[in-house]
Ligand SMILES: Nc1ncnc2c1ncn2[C@@H]1O[C@H](COP(=O)(O)OP(=O)(O)OP(=O)(O)O)[C@@H](O)[C@H]1O
């Protein structure tokens with residue numbers, strides 16, 4: 001979804017308009033969401049439970065590369081957005097190209113801004129803007145043992161031990 005559409009549908013003006021089903025709490029979270037894992041899924045489900053609508057700000061491929069290096073993301077932005085959009089807990093996905101979601105958050109002004117516990121509270125971008133508009137910021141519990149980097153490392157280690165020819169599927173006997 002384009003930011004402009006998200007603002008039209010879920011922006012503060014829309015929420016303050018009695019004819020638009022006022023009282024809908026808009027929750028926002030953001031991330032790269034490259035190779036989803038249970039930490040992502042649980043965090044998104046918990047985020048959605050904090051309001052009525054969950055909008056996810058998704059870093060574009062260019063933004064992910066700036067943050068996590070030239071080998072990332074593994075999954076292109078359109079497919080990351082498709083995967084997130086398929087989750088019942090996610091109502092809209094807005095891709096942003098900047099290094100941080102500050103612009104998106106400033107324009108959407110969600111009622112609740114959420115980040116996982118891997119981010120210290122004072123480093124959550126958008127905190128000031130959301131709180132100044134009367135919203136709140138929630139840091140969700142981190143689920144230990146899950147990260148996209150760890151998944152990628154496990155894959156790299158596996159291939160390092162038993163490299164396979166391109167296109168060759170391992171038989172059960174190989175494993
Ligand atoms: N294990 C986890 N438990 C709870 N939340 C998580 C966990 N891992 C990531 N998140 C949250 O998911 C969102 C997206 O994070 P991100 O895509 O960077 O995942 P990641 O697994 O940390 O990736 P990477 O290892 O590439 O940094 C962020 O809000 C982050 O706080």
Ligand SMILES: O=P(O)(O)O[C@@H]1O[C@H]([C@H](O)CO)[C@@H](O)[C@H](O)[C@@H]1O
Nearest residue numbers: 030031032033099100101123124125
């Ligand atoms: O997937 P990540 O690395 O958890 O997401 C990043 O979060 C940053 C965070 O919101 C800073 O408070 C954000 O600035 C960055 O663009 C990524 O979304």
